[in-house]
Amino acid sequence: MENKVIKRTASPIDRIDATGFSSRELNARIRELAHNGTERVELYNVYGQRYIGTDLDRPIEVKIFGTPGNDLGIFMDSPRITVYGNAQDGCGNTMNDGEIVVHGHAGDIAGLSARGGKIFIRDDVGYRTGIHMKEYGDKKPALVIGGTSQDFLGEYMAGGILILLGLNLQKEEAHRTNFIGTGMHGGVIYLRGSINDFQLGKEVGTAEPEEKDWQILRKFISEFADHFGYNAEEILEHKFIKLFPLWLRPYGRLYAY
């Protein structure tokens, strides 16, 4: 398998043909390159290898051509990953810092318990996206989704920014996501495209975005547009609604003391 690392001394890019690699082998290879000081790695023929990007604590650029497996960038701490393909479940799981850009769809629980960093998904996402994202002080994760999502978006959210753009919805077509923000007790969700009240969790309130919200939206939507070749202004022209937690302590009244 030695010959599968094609290292070109002249080029700053290290390329790995992942064909036939197990998750462990592929990650070991990337770790080794990172250890040797690489700045950019390109992975070809990725077929479901898991955990890519974990245990790398430098802002290395990783480009993935193919389909990375579950838990892409789990516990990740600063690399920038771009996927030319779809991500599976657990993309950005418990991520601490860095960036994941997916030119395609992502499966369930993208951004689960993320504590920092940014995730951009061009198309749709599965269930429980952004569940239990957190924040403290200036550590604040952001997750931007170009398409729409399955149920329980932003469930249990304790912090962070979640933006759902619905760019692939037809005119007048509503998001089909139910139970948005169930158990949410921190952070903020911005929705573009229409939504019915019954689709929202009991713990969220709605509001029109204010100027400080637009600042956030402009910042992240510009980045989103840059990644995927959209026009940020056009996206921003549309109506947005802001969802916020009604209570910091959603279950405070559940107990007898």
Added chain:
Amino acid sequence: MKVKSYLPPKFIVERNPDRCIQCQVCVNQCSFDVHYYDAEDDEVRSHEENCVGCHRCVVFCPTNALTIRKNPLDYRENYNWRPEVIEDITKQAETGGVLLTGMGNDKGYRIYWDHLVINASQVTNPSIDPLREPMELITYLGRKPDRLELDHNSLSLKTELAPQVKIEVPVMFSAMSYGAVSLNVQKSLARAATEAGTLWNTGEGGLHHSLYEYADNTIVQVASGRFGVHSRYLNAARIIEIKIGQGAKPGIGGHLPGEKVSADVAATRTIPQGTDALSPAPQHDIYSIEDLAQLIHALKEATNYTKPVAVKIAAVHNSAAIAIGMVRAGADIIVLDGFRGATGAAPKVIRDNVGIPIELALASVDSRLRQEGIRSQASIVISGGIRSSGDVVKAIALGADAIYIGTAALVALGCTLCQQCHTGKCAWGICTTNPFLTKRINPDIGTRRLTNLLRSWSLEIKDILGGMGINAVESLRGNRLHLRGIGLTKTELEILGVKMAGN
């Protein structure tokens, strides 16, 4: 409208007027507002209805003027409708809420440790005097290989060993999170573990920056809340423990109330101050054994395969089958927490009715893993109500590699099992983040009390081993012939895998 509560006081506070010097120590010590000073009469009085029976005032009263007695509550005798039942319903009628409580299941279920007795050598096998002969308590936690291969020329080991963690005594401190207990408590645990050569466990609240210096003796937990989980945390640890469940509240999550989420707790957990810290019931990336395998390997990958990964479950009906799945999923250590395991807060109905005794779970898990031929692939650690070195020895003979203690460690720090941990008002300064109360635990003294406890137990374990003619705890592990049962049914004996005493 303030409605009169129908709840009678649980305790009677007796202040001996001949002894009381009106010093008000009790007023300051009580965090439940029982004692108060009546300036008009220049007298210290009590609101007995607030008393939880923690005995803080009794210990600190300089003149021994205080006696706390149980209020007899002599309702008309009724075995079904006991005072506790009546009070629970009253509380529910007055609040409409779920009854919360702290510590472990306090109900009268059979304690199997008390029905197991230990063997000793007589005539046919000499006993050993641990005071004069070496006696080994060292235990290695982690996956063991099925066989070892040696290089015959160099006599070095050819088999690649999975990471092993050495502990000097087979007793560790179980998971108690920062937020549930105070930083001073964690500091005491961490320092005592370091001094005694064993491990303490962060629980799921992250690792406070001031405790990283004890990382070599630290087990870090990854639970459904994923609080404070990041690569530095994972890489600092000796062992990473995935918490699926807890004996005090199998199957449900946890809500650390916002009042306990101080700035420091919030920073350690990465959540905004004052919000409830919610731990969802399941981990939403684990819905199956395959998913568990995925998280185990994610953690191994995140730490480059340098640390054992433990998986902790509450002891429930199918523990043995689940344990097989856990081992096959790659867990290097499996942790079983019995239904007497304590908690900072749990719904009372769950604590008192869900889960099974640790003795039965341990015996059946150990037996099943042996039957499957995979017992050596994982260490077994148990917890949940272990009270003494005798319990520890019995647990090891039933098949445990090591034992976690939680409640016993807190008792060493002063806890009197008043079961008020969920209120955040712990008068002993243990289960609270209120700075006025947390300073009641001095980490220097706490460390000493805990190391003393571990020392006592170690000496006692050595004594028991010596009596059996065994000089290493390794030789006792799973050696159930050293146990006999008393007062147990045939089925109970079968599950425990022990013979009836006299047999």
